[in-house]
Amino acid sequence: MKSLTQRGNSDFYTGLLLVVIAAIALIYIRTLTIGTVLDMGPGYFPLGLALILMGMGLVIVVKGLTTAGVPVGTIHLRPLCFILLSFAAFGLLVERAGLIIAILAQVGLAHFASRETTWLASAITGVLLSIASSVVFVWLLKIPVNVLP
Amino acid sequence: MIDVFAALGHGFSVAATPLNLVFCLLGAVCGTLIGVLPGLGPVATISLLLPATYALDPIGAIIMLAGIYYGAQYGGSTTAILVNIPGESTSVVTAIDGYKMAQQGRAGEALAIAAIGSFLAGCFGTVVIALLGPPLALMTQKFASPDYFSLMILGLVSAVVLANGSPFRAVSMIFLGLLLGMVGMDINTGEARMTFGLIELSDGINFVALVMGLFGVAEVISNLENKFTRIVNHSKINSIWPSLKVLRGAWGAITRGTLIGTLFGILPGGGATIASFSSYALEKRVSKTPERFGNGAIEGVAGPESANNAAAQTSFVPLLTMGIPTSATMALLVGALTLHGIAPGPTIISRQPDLFWGLIASMFIGNAMLVIINLPLIGLWVRLLNVPYRILYLVIAVVCAIGVYSVNNSSFDIYMTVGFTALGYILRKLDAEPAPLLMGFVLGPMVEENFRRSLITSHGDPMVFLQRPISLVLLLLSAVLLISIVMPSISRRRQEVFQE
Numbered sequence: 260m261k262s263l264t265q266r267g268n269s270d271f272y273t274g275l276l277l278v279v280i281a282a283i284a285l286i287y288i289r290t291l292t293i294g295t296v297l298d299m300g301p302g303y304f305p306l307g308l309a310l311i312l313m314g315m316g317l318v319i320v321v322k323g324l325t326t327a328g329v330p331v332g333t334i335h336l337r338p339l340c341f342i343l344l345s346f347a348a349f350g351l352l353v354e355r356a357g358l359i360i361a362i363l364a365q366v367g368l369a370h371f372a373s374r375e376t377t378w379l380a381s382a383i384t385g386v387l388l389s390i391a392s393s394v395v396f397v398w399l400l401k402i403p404v405n406v407l408p
Numbered sequence: 409m410i411d412v413f414a415a416l417g418h419g420f421s422v423a424a425t426p427l428n429l430v431f432c433l434l435g436a437v438c439g440t441l442i443g444v445l446p447g448l449g450p451v452a453t454i455s456l457l458l459p460a461t462y463a464l465d466p467i468g469a470i471i472m473l474a475g476i477y478y479g480a481q482y483g484g485s486t487t488a489i490l491v492n493i494p495g496e497s498t499s500v501v502t503a504i505d506g507y508k509m510a511q512q513g514r515a516g517e518a519l520a521i522a523a524i525g526s527f528l529a530g531c532f533g534t535v536v537i538a539l540l541g542p543p544l545a546l547m548t549q550k551f552a553s554p555d556y557f558s559l560m561i562l563g564l565v566s567a568v569v570l571a572n573g574s575p576f577r578a579v580s581m582i583f584l585g586l587l588l589g590m591v592g593m594d595i596n597t598g599e600a601r602m603t604f605g606l607i608e609l610s611d612g613i614n615f616v617a618l619v620m621g622l623f624g625v626a627e628v629i630s631n632l633e634n635k636f637t638r639i640v641n642h643s644k645i646n647s648i649w650p651s652l653k654v655l656r657g658a659w660g661a662i663t664r665g666t667l668i669g670t671l672f673g674i675l676p677g678g679g680a681t682i683a684s685f686s687s688y689a690l691e692k693r694v695s696k697t698p699e700r701f702g703n704g705a706i707e708g709v710a711g712p713e714s715a716n717n718a719a720a721q722t723s724f725v726p727l728l729t730m731g732i733p734t735s736a737t738m739a740l741l742v743g744a745l746t747l748h749g750i751a752p753g754p755t756i757i758s759r760q761p762d763l764f765w766g767l768i769a770s771m772f773i774g775n776a777m778l779v780i781i782n783l784p785l786i787g788l789w790v791r792l793l794n795v796p797y798r799i800l801y802l803v804i805a806v807v808c809a810i811g812v813y814s815v816n817n818s819s820f821d822i823y824m825t826v827g828f829t830a831l832g833y834i835l836r837k838l839d840a841e842p843a844p845l846l847m848g849f850v851l852g853p854m855v856e857e858n859f860r861r862s863l864i865t866s867h868g869d870p871m872v873f874l875q876r877p878i879s880l881v882l883l884l885l886s887a888v889l890l891i892s893i894v895m896p897s898i899s900r901r902r903q904e905v906f907q908e
Contacts, residue, residue, distance in 0.1 A: 269838040287602045296868040302592035304856045315580040332837040338632035349809040350822030
């Protein structure tokens with residue numbers, strides 16, 4: 260039981276996250292010229308940073324395993340997933356289907372992110388937002404994007 | 409001295425153009441708005457509005473973004489006093505005595521003193537920028553690359569001071585930010601680095617996508633986790649004109665608060681929040697009747713509110729004269745300047761006098777506007793608290809998406825925002841602050857450039873950083889600052905300040 264609570268602490272996961280990111284960076288830095296102190300290549304500074312980050316990550320992992328720290332906060336999947344999805348939908352649709360459909364799709368998905376939204380209020384907000392954005396961003400600020408498909 | 413006045417006059421001619429006045433007003437109104445609305449800090453809002461300023465000319469954009477920042481210091485106090493909810497972390501202490509005063513039917517008095525104190529402190533802070541800016545910039549122009557490198561280190565260390573929680577983890581966040589800042593083209597060879605073969609990353613990670621994800625959207629998601637509570641305002645606002653007796657009582661506190669705030673704003677690792685806490689502590693200590701504090705002492709409102717405004721102004725000094733940000737908000741402004749093609753640093757004053765003096769003049773104008781926005785229109789702001797978040801977040805999400813898209817007209821930036829939102833959310837859950845990450849990201853390329861240049865000129869001798877006197881002093885300062893955070897007695901005090 261004790262080990263479980265220890266593993267659940269935020270230090271462990273923070274450290275793990277840093278180690279993983281540093282490792283990914285190191286894989287890509289491998290392909291760069293490192294050079295020497297006198298003739299630093301593009302990879303010299305990033306390599307140093309990634310190694311330090313890796314080291315610090317490992318220290319934090321060890322600290323997380325040996326001492327009881329702050330527990331990881333509860334992750335609420337509902338707002339997280341729907342907000343992220345709503346942005347992805349906007350990105351996918353804005354060039355293919357135009358601004359209005361992209362906004363309506365985004366509001367439609369973001370609607371589910373909260374339990375307190377009502378369909379009527381969200382629908383009105385969505386329609387008003389698509390009109391206002393078309394006027395402000397496309398007509399006034401001249402963002403090069405189609406309003407309709 | 410005469411030069412300063414002439415330059416300021418020129419600044420006013422820049423800031424008083426109708427268009428720039430509109431931007432100044434827009435910034436002040438937006439700032440008050442976010443200050444009033446809890447759960448939407450200046451960092452999040454500036455990152456949300458950053459793309460909107462992309463279409464503006466750089467001077468208008470900076471005037472507006474700066475207005476948001478100092479405007480938030482005014483707005484934050486309103487809700488702290490009226491409903492005991494500090495809109496900003498800088499107004500936390502204001503709520504202690506301010507809300508007590510409101511309960512005693514002295515809300516108008518507290519609001520008026522807060523606004524007057526803020527105005528005087530804001531103007532004083534602005535004068536300090538005008539007087540201190542040019543000589544500091546001249547001094548910084550003598551800096552060689554090793555000195556710059558050490559200056560960046562000092563800037564990064566100050567990010568650790570401002571971070572809540574373990575300093576070691578804050579440092580690791582800085583390194584993560586520095587590493588993210590390396591993505592893109594290598595300055596010397598033009599070779600693509602860590603771009604995962606994606607052509608969209610060859611210019612580096614889009615700054616707007618990074619801040620919008622880490623701060624803006626991630627904050628929206630965490631707000632959605634809590635039940636939305638409707639805030640009811642019970643306290644009536646009596647006359648907003650304070651009596652002479654109250655003014656006399658608050659005068660000393662306003663003066664002391666202004667001085668503390670001015671100092672803390674300039675110092676690395678200072679900032680508006682710490683300034684307001686220190687001012688409250690000082691007022692309590694110098695008062696002959698400390699028992700009144702916590703029961704509606706006017707000094708407890710006047711001091712901290714003056715301090716946070718003075719600090720909000722003077723924190724522009726390191727940014728405009730040396731190009732180093734001392735807080736996450738200032739790091740955002742570095743990003744904003746860079747987006748507009750202006751390299752922040754000592755050359756701003758000589759090469760962009762319109763920008764520097766125009767910004768300073770706009771601060772005077774903006775502070776005056778804020779008093780008007782805040783005092784007579786106070787009822788309007790309080791009513792704004794009733795806008796339901798279930799509608800607000802939809803609006804924020806759509807504006808964010810369009811904003812990110814409009815910077816490069818690229819959907820890729822939106823996907824990148826999705827990625828950084830996920831990262832920002834995870835970091836929040838892990839109790840790791842993204843602010844030091846942002847500082848590392850912004851300073852990363854400059855740190856590398858100066859590091860490489862220093863070692864080339866010194867023929868690979870790393871001792872060059874200790875041999876140059878300026879560099880040595882800056883490094884020693886950084887070391888002292890870092891040690892002071894790690895030292896148990898001081899770190900305990902720091903925790904207390906954050907816990908309060």
